[in-house]
Amino acid sequence: MKKNRLELRDLTAEQKRQWVRVTRACNNQCLFCHDIENQNNLPVPFAEIIWNLAEGRRSGAERVVISGGEPTVNPRIFEIIKQAKKMGYKHVQIITNGRMLAYGDFGRKLKNAGLDEITFSLHSHLKGPFEKITRVKGSYIQSMRGLSNALKLNFIVSVDIVINKLNFKKLKETLEFFIKMGVFEFDLLYLIPFGNAWKNKDALF
Numbered sequence: 001m002k003k004n005r006l007e008l009r010d011l012t013a014e015q016k017r018q019w020v021r022v023t024r025a026c027n028n029q030c031l032f033c034h035d036i037e038n039q040n041n042l043p044v045p046f047a048e049i050i051w052n053l054a055e056g057r058r059s060g061a062e063r064v065v066i067s068g069g070e071p072t073v074n075p076r077i078f079e080i081i082k083q084a085k086k087m088g089y090k091h092v093q094i095i096t097n098g099r100m101l102a103y104g105d106f107g108r109k110l111k112n113a114g115l116d117e118i119t120f121s122l123h124s125h126l127k128g129p130f131e132k133i134t135r136v137k138g139s140y141i142q143s144m145r146g147l148s149n150a151l152k153l154n155f156i157v158s159v160d161i162v163i164n165k166l167n168f169k170k171l172k173e174t175l176e177f178f179i180k181m182g183v184f185e186f187d188l189l190y191l192i193p194f195g196n197a198w199k200n201k202d203a204l205f
Contacts (some may be wrong), residue, residue, distance in 0.1 A: 001118075001154035002137075012187045015059045015061075016059070016060055017056075017058025017062075018053070018065070018089075020049060020056070020064055020067070021067050021069070021126055022038045022068060022071045022077065022080055023044055023070065023073055024041070024043075025041045025043065025069045025073055026135070027070050027100075028070065028097050028135070029135040029136060030123075030133055031164075031196060031200045032191055032195075033195055033196040034195040035195065035198060036195045043073075043074045043075070051113045052153065053087055057088055057089070057164070059100060061089070062090045062091065063174055064092050065165060066084075067094075068142045069096075069140065070096060070100075071096060071137070072100035072101070078109050080112065081114050081141070082114055086115075091116050091117065094113075094118055096120060097134070097143055098146030098147050098150070099119050099146055100142075102143070102145035102149065107146070107150055109156075111155070115157035115159070116156060118150050118155045118156070119156055120143070120157065120158070120159050121162075122161065123164075123166075123175035124170065125178065128200065133164075133166060133167070147178075151181060151183070158183065158186060161186060161187070161188055161189065163188055163189065165190050166203040171188075191204060
């Protein structure tokens with residue numbers, strides 16, 4: 001009997017996941033970055049990444065979530081995804097700001113490497129608040145182009161939104177904007193007061 005979308009989502013949620021950090025660098029400078037104290041602008045050593053992937057398989061994980069920092073800035077990201085598939089992971093997911101997917105055939109290379117799902121961290125549909133949050137000029141256009149490219153390539157796509165003072169009044173419009181683009185899964189995240197979020201609390205809370 002064919003399972004519907006909700007049943008498949010519930011089954012997916014029950015699958016054991018292995019989270020693997022592949023870099024301690026990011027091409028954004030988010031106002032509320034919770035990971036800032038763990039970053040050193042370097043990729044995680046490849047041998048450590050492979051060990052963590054293997055550890056997940058030894059513990060029975062069938063899904064892997066690749067994270068950072070910004071995982072797409074690791075120069076060996078395609079190789080990492082291929083290795084995950086070779087080890088037997090049935091589902092490979094990445095969490096990204098999407099900027100690298102704006103370039104050339106980057107998204108297709110991710111697809112060819114075996115990537116199944118992309119979670120985009122996109123905290124507004126408006127350029128002004130978006131770039132106030134990322135603190136990088138031009139990041140809005142790149143991220144939106146990256147999201148559009150991922151949807152065209154038929155990845156499973158979701159969007160994470162950290163709710164804060166700069167975006168909460170337009171949250172409904174933000175969701176409607178991404179739904180019109182073709183996104184139907186969202187995580188609305190609570191702002192945690194540590195890292196950059198604590199340093200910039202007056203601008204965010």
